Structures are given as structure tokens and as C-alpha cells.
Amino acid sequence: MKRITIYDVAKEADVSLATVSRVINDSNVVREDTRIRVQEAIEKLGYKPNAIAQGLALSKTTTVSIVMSEKMFAYNGKILNGLMDVAKIYNYNIMFHTTSKGISKMQDVIESIIKSRVDGVILFNDNFSLEEMEVLNEYQIPMVVVGSKITETKIGNVGNVYINFEKMAYDLVNKYFERGIDDISLVEDKLNLSMMEQLKAGIDRAYAEKGKVFDKYISYDDNNYKSSFNFLTDYYKNNRPSKLVITFRDSQAIAVLNACQEAGYTLPDDCELVCVLNNKYLTMTRPNVSSYNIPEYDLGAVSMRLLTKMLVEDDSVKDNKDIEMSYVFMSKGTTK
Amino acid sequence: MKRITIYDVAKEADVSLATVSRVINDSNVVREDTRIRVQEAIEKLGYKPNAIAQGLALSKTTTVSIVMSEKMFAYNGKILNGLMDVAKIYNYNIMFHTTSKGISKMQDVIESIIKSRVDGVILFNDNFSLEEMEVLNEYQIPMVVVGSKITETKIGNVGNVYINFEKMAYDLVNKYFERGIDDISLVEDKLNLSMMEQLKAGIDRAYAEKGKVFDKYISYDDNNYKSSFNFLTDYYKNNRPSKLVITFRDSQAIAVLNACQEAGYTLPDDCELVCVLNNKYLTMTRPNVSSYNIPEYDLGAVSMRLLTKMLVEDDSVKDNKDIEMSYVFMSKGTTK
DNA sequence: ACCATTATTGAAAGTTTTTTCAAAACAATG
DNA sequence: CATTGTTTTGAAAAAACTTTCAATAATGGT
Numbered sequence: 001m002k003r004i005t006i007y008d009v010a011k012e013a014d015v016s017l018a019t020v021s022r023v024i025n026d027s028n029v030v031r032e033d034t035r036i037r038v039q040e041a042i043e044k045l046g047y048k049p050n051a052i053a054q055g056l057a058l059s060k061t062t063t064v065s066i067v068m069s070e071k072m073f074a075y076n077g078k079i080l081n082g083l084m085d086v087a088k089i090y091n092y093n094i095m096f097h098t099t100s101k102g103i104s105k106m107q108d109v110i111e112s113i114i115k116s117r118v119d120g121v122i123l124f125n126d127n128f129s130l131e132e133m134e135v136l137n138e139y140q141i142p143m144v145v146v147g148s149k150i151t152e153t154k155i156g157n158v159g160n161v162y163i164n165f166e167k168m169a170y171d172l173v174n175k176y177f178e179r180g181i182d183d184i185s186l187v188e189d190k191l192n193l194s195m196m197e198q199l200k201a202g203i204d205r206a207y208a209e210k211g212k213v214f215d216k217y218i219s220y221d222d223n224n225y226k227s228s229f230n231f232l233t234d235y236y237k238n239n240r241p242s243k244l245v246i247t248f249r250d251s252q253a254i255a256v257l258n259a260c261q262e263a264g265y266t267l268p269d270d271c272e273l274v275c276v277l278n279n280k281y282l283t284m285t286r287p288n289v290s291s292y293n294i295p296e297y298d299l300g301a302v303s304m305r306l307l308t309k310m311l312v313e314d315d316s317v318k319d320n321k322d323i324e325m326s327y328v329f330m331s332k333g334t335t336k
Numbered sequence: 337m338k339r340i341t342i343y344d345v346a347k348e349a350d351v352s353l354a355t356v357s358r359v360i361n362d363s364n365v366v367r368e369d370t371r372i373r374v375q376e377a378i379e380k381l382g383y384k385p386n387a388i389a390q391g392l393a394l395s396k397t398t399t400v401s402i403v404m405s406e407k408m409f410a411y412n413g414k415i416l417n418g419l420m421d422v423a424k425i426y427n428y429n430i431m432f433h434t435t436s437k438g439i440s441k442m443q444d445v446i447e448s449i450i451k452s453r454v455d456g457v458i459l460f461n462d463n464f465s466l467e468e469m470e471v472l473n474e475y476q477i478p479m480v481v482v483g484s485k486i487t488e489t490k491i492g493n494v495g496n497v498y499i500n501f502e503k504m505a506y507d508l509v510n511k512y513f514e515r516g517i518d519d520i521s522l523v524e525d526k527l528n529l530s531m532m533e534q535l536k537a538g539i540d541r542a543y544a545e546k547g548k549v550f551d552k553y554i555s556y557d558d559n560n561y562k563s564s565f566n567f568l569t570d571y572y573k574n575n576r577p578s579k580l581v582i583t584f585r586d587s588q589a590i591a592v593l594n595a596c597q598e599a600g601y602t603l604p605d606d607c608e609l610v611c612v613l614n615n616k617y618l619t620m621t622r623p624n625v626s627s628y629n630i631p632e633y634d635l636g637a638v639s640m641r642l643l644t645k646m647l648v649e650d651d652s653v654k655d656n657k658d659i660e661m662s663y664v665f666m667s668k669g670t671t672k
Numbered sequence: 673a674c675c676a677t678t679a680t681t682g683a684a685a686g687t688t689t690t691t692t693c694a695a696a697a698c699a700a701t702g
Numbered sequence: 703c704a705t706t707g708t709t710t711t712g713a714a715a716a717a718a719c720t721t722t723c724a725a726t727a728a729t730g731g732t
Contacts, residue, residue, distance in 0.1 A: 056689085074414075093448060354712055392687090395717070
């Protein structure tokens with residue numbers, strides 16, 4: 001079965017391909033009656049423009065790449081929905097890439113991004129490096145980094161839509177300082193390095209201002225909940241929990257909650273608990289876990305919108321490529 | 337900055353483009369010393385083949401589309417990982433599409449799939465219809481449907497990798513029948529229609545064989561956990577829970593669990609609870625919720641592998657396009 | 673009815689690759 | 703060294719579109 005092309009439509013409508021091309025691209029120079037004739041031919045033959053050929057002719061694929069680490073995948077459903085929705089609005093296709101730990105994996109992804117000639121890319125700020133961004137930049141591919149703040153803004157055409165985790169942690173710690181509490185611990189997370197670093201930085205800054213140094217990290221191999229729970233239960237049977245425990249992800253928070261309870265403590269009286277990333281599971285525990293409501297959908301939507309603007313070189317983004325998103329603390333059952 | 341093309345490489349290496357094309361495609365007809373010369377030129381200029389032009393020349397994009405409903409997105413992290421991993425192995429790019437409820441949304445996705453000339457598509461069996469598959473089929477696009485069993489196998493080139501939910505429910509109900517229990521209820525789920533239908537069918541079949549008819553559906557608007565929980569708490573304060581409650585998703589199971597406990601019942605003594613889809617959150621409750629361990633990653637991996645075989649018209653798939661995946665029941669704390 | 677505009681169309685070149693077919697280079701044989 | 707047979711290479715066509723520029727058609731004004 002031969003695919004029908006623009007030639008077939010041209011012949012059917014008895015016009016040249018130039019004219020057919022004009023009608024599929026909504027050019028306004030074509031006369032009304034011929035437009036109709038062409039449209040009928042398109043309809044009759046069931047013609048669908050070949051995006052590949054268009055891409056070649058225009059050097060433009062109306063496709064953007066999204067790349068994130070395999071691990072973070074599960075946590076970003078809503079961000080992805082935001083990204084997808086606005087991509088749809090602006091008629092961009094999504095090419096999806098995941099990176100895994102292996103050394104050259106991000107290299108492979110970059111390779112395929114370059115070969116695919118996508119118009120732009122959205123990077124999740126978890127496990128890629130500066131050099132990798134620079135490669136993309138050499139190829140003039142606009143990109144936006146979503147998640148946390150990027151430190152190097154030197155590199156060309158890159159936007160950044162982020163949550164200020166440093167400030168979040170700084171403010172949180174200070175709030176407890178004001179209540180006279182400085183017995184705080186942080187559950188480490190190896191999944192999202194950059195965000196974690198920023199949280200730590202914020203805590204450190206708060207402590208430093210009081211002339212103290214923060215060092216209460218609770219660190220363990222948290223590959224699965226059960227082992228985390230066991231580790232923590234053990235831990236809390238031997239150590240009194242801090243007055244405030246900060247975790248990054250829901251499963252860590254729930255592990256802390258359950259382990260504390262297992263060890264005979266009650267929250268929030270013996271120990272307060274704050275989870276950075278909010279999600280629905282934190283409302284299913286008893287008590288519910290306090291957390292930050294981060295506008296995940298918006299993070300995605302705003303990122304993609306920013307990218308679409310960058311792609312058409314909208315002047316309004318020239319100096320507005322850094323967008324800090326706000327968040328709100330949701331006090332639930334594990335904080336006073 | 338001009339993108340460098342195969343011409344530039346040809347000139348640099350002082351050969352024709354045909355030769356350059358041969359070396360990038362690993363053709364074995366090129367002499368060793370010229371191959372090296374060309375490779376050096378490629379290296380020197382940093383040439384990356386234009387996948388779009390290749391796509392046009394070959395009528396082959398080495399890209400496959402994955403389409404799933406926006407709602408189901410969050411539940412399919414592992415399946416997607418499976419899909420991505422094997423796509424990477426076979427060097428396919430992934431185009432990602434989500435469909436939302438609106439009437440024409442799936443139409444839009446199909447439109448863009450056809451225009452993109454992807455080589456194949458993976459469909460999640462949630463909210464698309466037979467007609468939509470037929471459109472894809474008209475364009476000769478091989479597809480595999482992943483998730484639950486498809487009823488119509490009439491349509492051409494489609495594979496199916498699935499869990500037999502009908503049998504799962506049938507067996508489960510019978511197991512309880514054997515124990516003399518027939519007071520069973522099912523929490524309805526509006527998200528994943530096809531899988532839900534199959535569960536119902538299995539339950540119905542088991543009841544029918546006993547000359548009974550099943551009608552204990554617990555149905556409510558479960559858009560968020562809180563409202564589900566409130567509804568169910570209310571419900572269980574006025575109605576004794578069935579001896580067995582079956583739910584589809586984790587959040588439903590947890591809502592039932594918490595609501596029952598809230599209403600003063602203990603599990604599994606007053607009520608047993610089985611959740612069809614297993615995930616880590618079901619091990620964070622007390623007691624842990626019994627569920628079926630479904631090989632999600634494998635569902636994805638097997639589906640993609642099947643598709644890659646279909647794409648090269650591997651004979652071994654000719655009559656093996658239906659693959660039923662196994663699952664195992666994990667008895668945890670909510671069943672005896 | 674004629675000229676000057678303006679609107680509409682088509683021919684042809686350009687986009688970057690693969691592939692076929694013929695030509696050129698090389699090797700082997702008598 | 704001539705001839706045959708293989709390898710290796712290049713010219714040109716093909717893939718399906720967009721766009722520029724020139725040509726033609728339509729319109730308005732006189």
C-alpha cells in the first residue's frame with residue numbers, strides 16, 4: 001500500500017504541490033475556491049502530511065525531548081502531566097528519555113537528542129552534569145532545567161524553573177530555632193542529589209548563623225521500604241528521635257513515622273516530622289505527615305511554556321529565564 | 337553556525353557522500369583505509385547524522401510511540417521503565433503521548449502518531465476504543481496493547497501482553513467460596529475501565545457457577561483519598577464490612593483499611609482485604625495489605641520486545657502475538 | 673479597453689540522507 | 703601483459719516536503 005503524498009493530492013486537486021503545501025500550512029495567499037478544492041482532495045485521499053519530510057525541509061521537528069533519571073521517574077507524574085499538557089497546546093511532540101546510573105548513559109541520551117534534531121529539551125535536575133549541558137549548548141539546543149536551581153548560568157540558552165530548596169530548609173530550621181528547638185536530623189536521600197544538596201546548604205546556613213554546625217544525618221541504604229523501616233526501628237530503639245526529623249520523600253517519611261511509633265514514640269509530641277515532597281500517601285498515615293505542597297503540575301507546565309517561548313525567540317524571555325516557583329507548608333499531624 | 341552535513345564530511349575526507357553514508361551505516365564494502373579516513377573526518381568535524389533525513393530516506397524513524405491515559409500515568413512507572421530499557425537496547429526512540437478524557441483527545445494523539453511516521457506503537461489498555469486501533473491499523477502501524485486482554489483480535493498487526501484479570505478474580509472468589517465465604521464486595525474504579533471489566537467478569541463467572549449473582553459494588557467518586565476515606569468511614573459505620581473486600585488500586589485499599597479501622601473493625605478478622613495492584617505503599621500500612629504481585633517491569637519489557645520483533649517481521653512472532661503474563665498472590669496482613 | 677497593481681499560482685531548487693547502478697580500481701589467472 | 707573477476711567508489715535519483723522567484727490571472731481605475 002503506497003502512502004499518499006503531497007503529489008497525489010496535487011494531482012487530485014489539479015494544482016501544484018506548492019499550492020497544496022500552502023493550504024496545509026494555512027498560508028493566506030491561496031484563493032478560497034482552490035483552497036476548498038485542495039481540502040477536498042486531502043479529505044478524499046486521507047492525506048496526512050509527513051512530519052519527517054516537513055522536519056527536513058524546515059529544519060524544525062516540533063519535538064522536544066524530556067530527560068530524567070529512571071529513578072526519579074515515579075516521583076514526577078504530575079510534572080510530566082504539566083509538561084505534556086502545554087506541549088500539546090503548542091503542538092509539540094514529546095520525545096522521552098530516561099537515564100540510568102551507568103557512566104555513559106547520559107552520553108547516549110545526548111547523542112540521540114542531537115541526532116533526532118529536536119527543537120529543545122527539558123532536563124530534570126537530578127543526575128546530569130554541567131559538561132553534558134554544554135554539549136547540548138554547542139548544538140544550539142535550547143533547554144530548560146526543571147526541579148532545583150542550577151548553579152552555573154554561564155551556559156547559553158538555558159532556562160531554569162525551580163523550587164528554592166535552600167531557602168525552604170533555611171526557613172524551616174529557623175522556625176524551629178525560634179521555638180528553641182535545635183535537635184534536628186535529616187534523612188539522606190541518594191536519589192536526588194542536587195535537591196538534597198540544596199536542602200543541606202539551607203540547613204547549614206541556618207546553623208552557621210547560630211555559630212553551630214549541623215551534622216545529624218540519618219543515612220542508610222533506602223532501596224526498599226522494608227529495609228529502611230527495619231533500620232530505623234532499630235535506630236529509634238537505641239536512640240531517642242530528634243525533636244524534628246526532615247525527610248525528602250514520602251516513603252522515607254512513612255518509614256520514620258512507623259519506626260518511631262514502633263519504638264514507642266508518639267508524633268508530634270516526642271518527635272516532629274516534615275517531609276519535603278508532598279503527595280497523597282502522606283494523608284493516608286495516622287497522623288498525616290506534614291509536608292510542603294509543591295506545585296508539581298505547574299513546575300512542568302511553566303517549564304514547557306518557557307521552552308516554547310525560547311523556541312520562538314520570544315523577546316519576553318530574554319532576561320527572564322529563571323523562574324522560582326513558590327510552595328506552601330502544609331501543617332498536618334506530625335508537626336505542632 | 338551551520339550544521340555540518342554528510343557533504344562536509346565527504347569533502348573533508350575527499351570521498352563521495354555515498355562512501356560516508358556507507359561508513360556511518362557500517363556497510364562492509366568500504367576499504368579499511370578509506371573507512372578510517374572518513375571516520376577521522378567525522379570525528380574532526382563532530383558530525384552527527386541527521387535522523388530526520390535518514391528517516392525520510394529510509395521511510396523508517398526508529399521511533400515508537402507510547403500512549404497512555406493521563407490518569408494511569410502515575411501507576412505505570414515500572415512498566416515504562418521496562419519499555420524504555422528494551423527500547424534502548426534495540427535503539428528505538430520513544431515518543432510519548434498522553435490522552436485525557438475529552439472526546440477528541442485520542443484522535444489528536446492518533447493524528448500526531450500518523451504524521452510522525454513512527455514505526456510502531458504501544459497502547460495501554462485503558463481508554464481507547466477499537467475504532468481508534470483500526471485507524472492505526474489502516475496505516476499499517478504495528479502495535480502492541482499492554483495491560484489487559486483485548487477482546488477483538490480481528491484487527492491486523494496487533495500484539496497483546498496482558499494479565500488475565502478475569503481469571504485472577506475468578507480464582508480469588510473461588511478460594512473464598514471454598515472457605516465458605518461468599519460475602520464479598522468490590523470497590524469500583526473508574527480509572528481503568530477495561531481491567532475493571534475483566535475483574536467483574538471473573539467474579540460474575542464464579543458466582544454464576546454457584547447459581548448466584550454478584551452485586552456488591554462499593555462505588556463512589558474516588559478522586560481523592562480524603563473523600564474516599566470519609567465516604568467509606570461513613571459507610572462502615574452503618575454497614576458491616578464484607579468478609580472480603582477487593583480493591584483495584586493502593587489508595588482504595590488503604591482507604592478501606594483505614595475506614596474499617598476507624599469504624600472499629602479489625603483486619604483480617606472482621607474483614608479481609610485484597611488489592612489487585614501491588615505496590616510499595618501496601619507494605620507501609622499496618623497491617624500490610626495483601627495484593628497480587630504483577631510483573632510490571634516485565635510487562636513493559638516484554639511488550640517492547642514483542643514490538644521490536646514485529647517491526648522486523650520476525651517470523652517467530654507470526655502466531656505468538658498474545659502473551660499472558662503471570663502474577664503471584666502475596667498474602668500479607670489483611671488476609672488469613 | 674487598457675494599464676497598473678495586486679493576488680494567486682507553478683517551476684525549480686533546497687533540505688539531508690540512502691541506494692542503485694555503472695564506472696573505476698585492484699587482484700588474480702593464464 | 704592481457705583478461706577476467708572482484709572490490710571499492712561515485713553520480714544521480716529518490717524520499718516528501720517548503721520556499722523563493724517569476725509568471726500568470728484577476729482586479730481597479732481611468
